[in-house]
Amino acid sequence: MQQSVQTAQIPAPQSAKPKPEPPKAPPQFTEGSIANLDVTGLVAILKDPNASEFQKAKACMRAGELADKQAVPALAALLPHPRLSTYARYGLEPVADESASQALRMALSKVQGELLIGVINSIGKRRDSKALPALTKLLYSADANLAQAAASAIGKIGGEMAVKELRVALGKTKGQLQLAIGDAALVCAEQFLAAGKRKEALAIYAWLSAPDVPKSVRLAAMHGVIREETSPGRPR
Amino acid sequence: MNTRRELLKIGFAPMIVPSRVLGQRAGAVAPSDKILFGGIGIGARGQHVLSKILKIEAAKFIAVCDVRNERRETIKSMVDQAYGDRDCKMYDDQFELLARTDLDAVLIATGDRWHTPLSILAAQHGKDVYCEKPCSMSIEESWALAAAFQRYGRLYQAGCQRRNGANFQLCKDLLRSGALGKLKALYANVGPAVNWPPIPSRDWLAEEELPPKQVVDWDRWLGPAPWRPYHSSYVRGGWRNFYDFHGGGILEWGSHTVDLCHWAAGLDDTQPVRYEPEGSNAGPYFVHCEYENGVKLVMRDNGWDGALKTGSCSFRIEGDLGWVETGDQTRIECSDNIKPLLRPTEPASLALENHVKEFVRCVATRQQPSAHAAAAANSHVTCHAAFIAFQRGKTLYWDVKKRAFTNDDVANNMRSRALREPWRI
Numbered sequence: 001m002q003q004s005v006q007t008a009q010i011p012a013p014q015s016a017k018p019k020p021e022p023p024k025a026p027p028q029f030t031e032g033s034i035a036n037l038d039v040t041g042l043v044a045i046l047k048d049p050n051a052s053e054f055q056k057a058k059a060c061m062r063a064g065e066l067a068d069k070q071a072v073p074a075l076a077a078l079l080p081h082p083r084l085s086t087y088a089r090y091g092l093e094p095v096a097d098e099s100a101s102q103a104l105r106m107a108l109s110k111v112q113g114e115l116l117i118g119v120i121n122s123i124g125k126r127r128d129s130k131a132l133p134a135l136t137k138l139l140y141s142a143d144a145n146l147a148q149a150a151a152s153a154i155g156k157i158g159g160e161m162a163v164k165e166l167r168v169a170l171g172k173t174k175g176q177l178q179l180a181i182g183d184a185a186l187v188c189a190e191q192f193l194a195a196g197k198r199k200e201a202l203a204i205y206a207w208l209s210a211p212d213v214p215k216s217v218r219l220a221a222m223h224g225v226i227r228e229e230t231s232p233g234r235p236r
Numbered sequence: 237m238n239t240r241r242e243l244l245k246i247g248f249a250p251m252i253v254p255s256r257v258l259g260q261r262a263g264a265v266a267p268s269d270k271i272l273f274g275g276i277g278i279g280a281r282g283q284h285v286l287s288k289i290l291k292i293e294a295a296k297f298i299a300v301c302d303v304r305n306e307r308r309e310t311i312k313s314m315v316d317q318a319y320g321d322r323d324c325k326m327y328d329d330q331f332e333l334l335a336r337t338d339l340d341a342v343l344i345a346t347g348d349r350w351h352t353p354l355s356i357l358a359a360q361h362g363k364d365v366y367c368e369k370p371c372s373m374s375i376e377e378s379w380a381l382a383a384a385f386q387r388y389g390r391l392y393q394a395g396c397q398r399r400n401g402a403n404f405q406l407c408k409d410l411l412r413s414g415a416l417g418k419l420k421a422l423y424a425n426v427g428p429a430v431n432w433p434p435i436p437s438r439d440w441l442a443e444e445e446l447p448p449k450q451v452v453d454w455d456r457w458l459g460p461a462p463w464r465p466y467h468s469s470y471v472r473g474g475w476r477n478f479y480d481f482h483g484g485g486i487l488e489w490g491s492h493t494v495d496l497c498h499w500a501a502g503l504d505d506t507q508p509v510r511y512e513p514e515g516s517n518a519g520p521y522f523v524h525c526e527y528e529n530g531v532k533l534v535m536r537d538n539g540w541d542g543a544l545k546t547g548s549c550s551f552r553i554e555g556d557l558g559w560v561e562t563g564d565q566t567r568i569e570c571s572d573n574i575k576p577l578l579r580p581t582e583p584a585s586l587a588l589e590n591h592v593k594e595f596v597r598c599v600a601t602r603q604q605p606s607a608h609a610a611a612a613a614n615s616h617v618t619c620h621a622a623f624i625a626f627q628r629g630k631t632l633y634w635d636v637k638k639r640a641f642t643n644d645d646v647a648n649n650m651r652s653r654a655l656r657e658p659w660r661i
Contacts, residue, residue: 022477023469025439035438054440057462061438067649086462086656094649118657125652125660145658152660176331183360186387215337216362216388223389 034058039068046074053083060087069097076103085115089122101128108134117149124153132157136165139181140172147173148180155184158191160200167207182208182217189224198235202228265294271599274299274333274363275343276354278311279473281368282345285395286311288592289343290318295596297343299336301327303456328453330354334361341366341599345395349461349481352377353659355392356384364599366592368395369491370483371612375620376652379639380661382613391602392609393595396495398549399606400594401587403568406579407553407560408500410570415577417557419501421532424493425550425563427485428539429519434486434626436479441467460659483623486523489549490535490619495607496551497533498618504611507618508533511625511632523622528636535622544569547584624650 034045034055045051045059056078063071072095078088092100105128107119120138123131131153138150151169154162166185173181185204192201201224208221228234273289275282278300289295296319300311308326315324327333334342334357341364344354352372358365365385371394372378385392398404410416426434443465446454454466461480475481476488498504508525515521515537525533536543542550542563550563558571566584591607598605617639624647625632633642641647655661 022474023441023467025437026442029440029442031438057464058438064654065646065649067645083463086654090462090654093652093654114657118654121657121660122654149658149660179360190383190387216360219362220388224387227389 028052029054031058034062037062039063039066039070042066043071043074046071046078056084057087060084060091063091064094067094067096069095069099071095072097072099072103076107079103079107079119080111080115082115085111085118089118093122093125101126101130104128105131105134108138113143114145117146120146120149120153124149124156127157129157129159129161132161132165139165139169144175144177147177151177151180151184155187158188163188163200163204170207170213179214179217182214182220186217186220186224189221193228198228267296270294270296271340271596272338273297273341273343274301274336274339275311275345276301276330276333277344277346277350278302279307279345282343283311283314285343285345285366285368285588285592286314288589289596290315291589292593292596294600296323298323299325299327299333299339301330301333303328303453305450330357334358334363339363341391341595344368346459347475347481348483349373350459352381353460353655353661355381356661359384359388359390359392362388362390364391364595366393366395366595369495369612370487370616370619371491372616372620373483374651374653375617375624375639377661378613378616378620382609384661385609391595391598391605392607392612393591393598393605394491394495394607394609394612395591396492396499396607396612396615397588397591398492398496398584399499399587400590401584402581403562403566403584404496404500404551404587406581407551407562407568410558410560410574410577411500411553411555412502415558415574416553416555416560419531419553419555421534421554422497422501423534423536423543423552423554423561424490424497425538425542425548426490426493426521426523426535427488427537429485429517429521429537430539432477432482432485432488433517433519434484434521434537434623435517436477436482436484438479440464441469444468458656460655462654462656483620484626485521485537486535486623486626487616487619490622491612491616492549493551494533494535494618495612495615496549497553498611498615499606500551500553501531503527503531504614507614507621507634507636509634509636511622511634513622513626513629513631521626523625525618525622533618535619541565620651 042059042063045055063075075088075091078084104119104123111119135150135154139147141147154166166181170181185208189201189204205221205224209218271294273295278286289297297315300308302308312324312326316322342358344365344367348370351367355365355367372381444467446466452471508527510526512524520537523535540548544561546561546567546569547563547565552561558574560568560570560574562568564584568578595605621634628647632644632647635642
């Protein structure tokens with residue numbers, strides 16, 4: 001009987017069925033050495049006006065892995081680029097330094113449309129509370145998609161101020177935006193629960209249970225109350 | 237007054253009244269009691285799952301959404317033919333499908349990049365979800381998926397159908413009964429490197445002329461994935477093996493086999509704390525993992541048929557008293573002392589039908605399906621962490637509570653991916 005857990009005792013791998021050869025990438029679209037560059041080399045590519053979109057895209061992704069603040073200005077410069085903006089955010093999102101937050105906040109007034117939504121999404125992901133005033137203004141944007149993105153970011157940032165703004169906005173909106181605001185408030189409630197602020201979380205669930213709240217959010221809030229009140233960790 | 241659907245959505249199980257009391261044919265399901273399905277991105281794999289839904293009397297599939305007109309028409313034709321009506325509605329915008337208040341559940345069978353964002357959107361719209369695997373593109377997406385389904389109290393069934401395969405269940409039972417003794421190690425076959433190397437390519441294919449939007453809407457096809465030039469190969473299914481669309485061979489099969497290991501060993505709520513990669517991208521390759529309790533998990537590239545020819549997606553359990561191994565061939569290999577405990581099982585090929593039936597039953601009764609979102613999150617995080625260790629080429633240590641690697645900052649930066657605007661999770 002085999003009792004060992006050593007892989008050496010596992011029979012050798014069987015040959016696999018080969019697939020038809022897929023198309024090959026042309027040389028200009030091959031990542032090559034970019035995958036191993038340090039931040040200095042990456043910044044050089046990002047700033048080089050002769051570097052291709054492909055090279056810059058790969059440099060952004062590599063910069064995101066290294067998350068070195070030295071790359072922030074060069075990455076921020078690509079945020080308005082219609083094809084590379086996602087890649088720029090790929091590079092910026094993991095950077096722990098405040099300069100990355102600042103660059104994204106500054107981009108709020110520099111980019112528009114879907115690129116702006118991307119910037120808002122990255123701000124939310126980074127939970128940048130300094131962006132709350134700007135995001136609150138965007139919550140009332142005439143562009144519903146922009147407003148929904150702002151709501152989602154505010155929810156991820158969380159905290160008492162975020163909840164206050166979301167509650168005010170909930171009563172003034174309808175449809176998909178109201179759904180997004182409700183979702184954001186639910187996220188805030190979970191953050192309160194994780195921080196041990198049960199009372200604050202239950203207060204959110206209470207106002208989200210009102211009849212004029214979108215049904216899926218209302219039911220989620222009721223579900224939250226039931227989950228909390230039946231939790232073994234509930235204070236008794 | 238609350239409708240049946242509203243009561244279901246806040247977790248009330250329906251009162252069971254025999255159908256004959258209501259004057260119905262014994263065994264028949266009233267149209268108003270059927271679980272109503274929509275589907276998004278139903279290609280070849282999705283059609284396989286859909287064919288099982290169409291057989292279930294308690295369910296009805298009534299809406300399909302796809303960015304490709306040809307696919308929408310194909311699915312409508314398939315559904316209408318099965319039901320003998322013209323009721324299946326077609327959409328090219330997922331928000332329009334999700335806005336339908338009559339839908340109970342959504343089948344998501346798009347490319348991997350869409351799985352988490354669409355599943356979360358569906359939960360936000362109050363839908364239960366059956367989603368094909370892999371369920372996520374990153375560690376961050378895995379956690380977001382589980383959180384959303386907990387938040388909304390929606391049900392989620394990952395397409396990890398082997399949890400409902402009889403031969404796999406027998407292996408699990410043998411472990412849980414104590415016949416194998418104390419658990420020592422689990423072995424999960426991962427995607428053969430010759431087909432799906434552990435590290436997919438970050439290259440782009442040469443740009444081809446963009447087809448008309450009504451043929452392929454490239455922007456919508458890319459969805460949350462970063463922009464790249466159009467090439468028809470991606471759209472024809474060649475998107476696998478490209479990093480922006482695919483999590484590599486570890487996730488491709490690990491989402492099934494690591495999932496099986498977790499399920500069998502009762503590890504659905506945790507992840508290994510150590511990941512040691514071995515081998516090359518050309519294969520064979522391994523990732524040796526260890527859980528906090530000392531149990532080993534070995535992800536191994538054993539080709540298509542598994543080490544003991546038990547078939548694709550095979551897994552193995554080793555205890556201090558015996559071992560078992562099975563895969564898609566149904567056959568179970570085991571140590572001599574376990575052989576008297578074996579019994580014939582139904583074919584592994586029935587797993588998908590059982591899995592879909594389980595989901596429909598759960599939607600009706602509000603029970604948690606076996607491949608629920610939290611279980612999927614834990615098995616997918618395990619695969620993503622192993623994938624990152626393989627890319628880093630070093631042993632990584634993982635803090636389960638902090639959800640972070642403890643010995644590599646770059647690895648931590650690889651836990652998430654930026655989503656292309658306007659998509660988010």
